[in-house]
Amino acid sequence: PEVLADFHQQMGDCTTCHVSQKGPTDDNLTHENQQCVSCHGSLNDLAAQDAEKKLKVSPHKSHLIGDIACTTCHKGHEKSVAYCDACHSFGFDMPFGGKWERKFVPVDVNKEAQDKAIAAGPRDTTDVVIVGSGGAGLAAAVSAHENGVKVILLEKEPIAGGNTKLAAGGMNAAETKFQAKLGIQDKVSIMIDDTMKGGHNVNDPALVKVLAEDSSDSIDWLTSLGADMSDVGRMGGASVNRAHRPTGGAGVGAHVAQVLYTAAVKSGADMRFNSRVVRILEDAAGNATGVLVEGKYTGYYVIKAKAVIMATGGFAKNNERVAKYDPALKGFAATNHPGATGDGLDVAMAAGAATRDLKYIQAHPTWSPVGGVMVTEAVRGNGAILVNREGDRFVNEITTRDKASAAILKQTGESAFLVFDDSVRKSLKKIENYIHLGIVNQGNTLADLAAQLKMPAAELEKTVAAYNSYVKSGKDTQFERPNLPRELATAPYYAIEVKPAVHHSMGGLKIDTQAEVLNKDGKTIKGLFAAGEATGGVHGANRLGGNAISDIVTFGRIAGASAAKYVKGN
Numbered sequence: 001p002e003v004l005a006d007f008h009q010q011m012g013d014c015t016t017c018h019v020s021q022k023g024p025t026d027d028n029l030t031h032e033n034q035q036c037v038s039c040h041g042s043l044n045d046l047a048a049q050d051a052e053k054k055l056k057v058s059p060h061k062s063h064l065i066g067d068i069a070c071t072t073c074h075k076g077h078e079k080s081v082a083y084c085d086a087c088h089s090f091g092f093d094m095p096f097g098g099k100w101e102r103k104f105v106p107v108d109v110n111k112e113a114q115d116k117a118i119a120a121g122p123r124d125t126t127d128v129v130i131v132g133s134g135g136a137g138l139a140a141a142v143s144a145h146e147n148g149v150k151v152i153l154l155e156k157e158p159i160a161g162g163n164t165k166l167a168a169g170g171m172n173a174a175e176t177k178f179q180a181k182l183g184i185q186d187k188v189s190i191m192i193d194d195t196m197k198g199g200h201n202v203n204d205p206a207l208v209k210v211l212a213e214d215s216s217d218s219i220d221w222l223t224s225l226g227a228d229m230s231d232v233g234r235m236g237g238a239s240v241n242r243a244h245r246p247t248g249g250a251g252v253g254a255h256v257a258q259v260l261y262t263a264a265v266k267s268g269a270d271m272r273f274n275s276r277v278v279r280i281l282e283d284a285a286g287n288a289t290g291v292l293v294e295g296k297y298t299g300y301y302v303i304k305a306k307a308v309i310m311a312t313g314g315f316a317k318n319n320e321r322v323a324k325y326d327p328a329l330k331g332f333a334a335t336n337h338p339g340a341t342g343d344g345l346d347v348a349m350a351a352g353a354a355t356r357d358l359k360y361i362q363a364h365p366t367w368s369p370v371g372g373v374m375v376t377e378a379v380r381g382n383g384a385i386l387v388n389r390e391g392d393r394f395v396n397e398i399t400t401r402d403k404a405s406a407a408i409l410k411q412t413g414e415s416a417f418l419v420f421d422d423s424v425r426k427s428l429k430k431i432e433n434y435i436h437l438g439i440v441n442q443g444n445t446l447a448d449l450a451a452q453l454k455m456p457a458a459e460l461e462k463t464v465a466a467y468n469s470y471v472k473s474g475k476d477t478q479f480e481r482p483n484l485p486r487e488l489a490t491a492p493y494y495a496i497e498v499k500p501a502v503h504h505s506m507g508g509l510k511i512d513t514q515a516e517v518l519n520k521d522g523k524t525i526k527g528l529f530a531a532g533e534a535t536g537g538v539h540g541a542n543r544l545g546g547n548a549i550s551d552i553v554t555f556g557r558i559a560g561a562s563a564a565k566y567v568k569g570n
């Protein structure tokens, strides 16, 4: 047998997996996944078996959110592939396995079949269709429900969470109760100034005002849904500590996404995976009236809706699109999930939406070429320094990302090392994940560490001693680093090789402060809303670390409420 279906057919006919000989009946593959579980056990059962086998990394234990269906990785009629290989390179030895590969398919292929599905009329009807199951889409779903309307949420990937589930360092918010508890003095006006300055003043000031003014309320809203946002750390370009995350500095995104996913499920949102939106449908006046969906297994079909929210995220994983807008980033790796291709932009633009700032694409300075994962800015925020192959610091480690990335690319080998000690490790839970992934060098002394990195030991010792003296005096006379949280003096010492990778698309759909999408004449497209990384204007030319999660929660909530208001008024 070549694929799983061949093998299973040896046990029976198509109904071993499917309801009938006709194959799948829904794109979530609900029945098929139940069949897998009934014979092989649940994901948790399989993870427990992996633990018994003492596997270092279990393919069944994941940081991804929601219910991960077996068919995400185990395919019936094609080679199986581990979804984790989209970012990691574990190369699990899977039964009937192949190699991870993803080609971008434009939304307007098969036009004839699409037109035929539209002519056939709607298969489903709802109040609001939300496109994308990242934080913006999930927040919109919860908020739309709170405002009394029915939701269908469509996600093209087999699992929920988009880039949101990967977010690490924190969610920026000013004047919060958690900052007050920690004695951190912050002001909404300082968050506005930091965001505008970091974005080179290209940002839409009205959107930035909403971002900062609503940020504390967004933290309270998440907390009311069950989130823990009590740890507050520093991100690049921020004047004070305002990046909120769970206790002990655990990753923010998987937690926030899980809380929103659970709330969305509880609200009764109809969530459909493997369901790509390829067109927005309009009436004669150009108002949005629904979407055309490409169900991976059920084919094209129409959902009629009174409002549509585009929460389709960014396009950093689509290097062809990235290089079109910023040729300097051609060939760069990306920190993003595989669905960050930007087809949501194509869909909205075809419906007349205007875009802005597409040329502004951000590289995150610290991506691990060994593990293929981003190493959170919080490691630097909590005290790590950046050191080049010569053993020297070369930049204020918590400057904005554009500056940090440019500085790393100027070093020998176009990469650098994040160097920290055991006190930094103990301050941030997220570091345990990097140790678990095997991307961290460890030495009992700085000389030990330098030997592993093939770096002059005396120079590294001198660099760390100088840095520690700045911590003691409270002033970094070399690079003016504004936060100096702790000396690097507790063995063992650690290093992670890092280099820039494409991380965030600042540009996107033009929206107003009510998350209504604007057309080229600056007028609202009735019934069309957007939120999150799919939009432009909030972050200007360069996003500050921690501002995206703030953006998606605040504007996702606004989009849900605005869409509900529109539905009720029409």
Ligand code: FAD
Pocket (backbone or CB within 6 Å): 131, 132, 133, 134, 135, 136, 137, 154, 155, 156, 157, 160, 161, 162, 163, 164, 165, 166, 167, 168, 169, 170, 171, 172, 252, 253, 275, 276, 277, 278, 311, 312, 313, 314, 335, 336, 337, 339, 340, 342, 343, 344, 347, 374, 503, 504, 531, 532, 533, 534, 545, 546, 547, 548, 549, 550, 552
């Ligand atoms: P996403 O979460 O990406 O969700 C969009 C969803 O839409 C995806 O699931 C996608 O598959 C789906 N979709 C796209 N097109 C279609 C279509 N046509 N039909 C159906 N579905 C579609 N920001 C911070 O503020 N703090 C952090 O600590 C932080 N850490 C990060 C770490 C990493 C590794 C990455 C990659 C990003 C990080 N960011 C962080 C940025 C932040 O996570 C994202 O900008 C944000 O989560 C985007 O949310 P979103 O809901 O707009 O999009």
Ligand code: MEZ
Pocket (backbone or CB within 6 Å): 167, 168, 169, 170, 235, 375, 376, 377, 378, 544, 545, 546, 547, 548
């Ligand atoms: O906002 C981000 O992208 C962020 C804080 C990422 C990170 O380094 O954790």
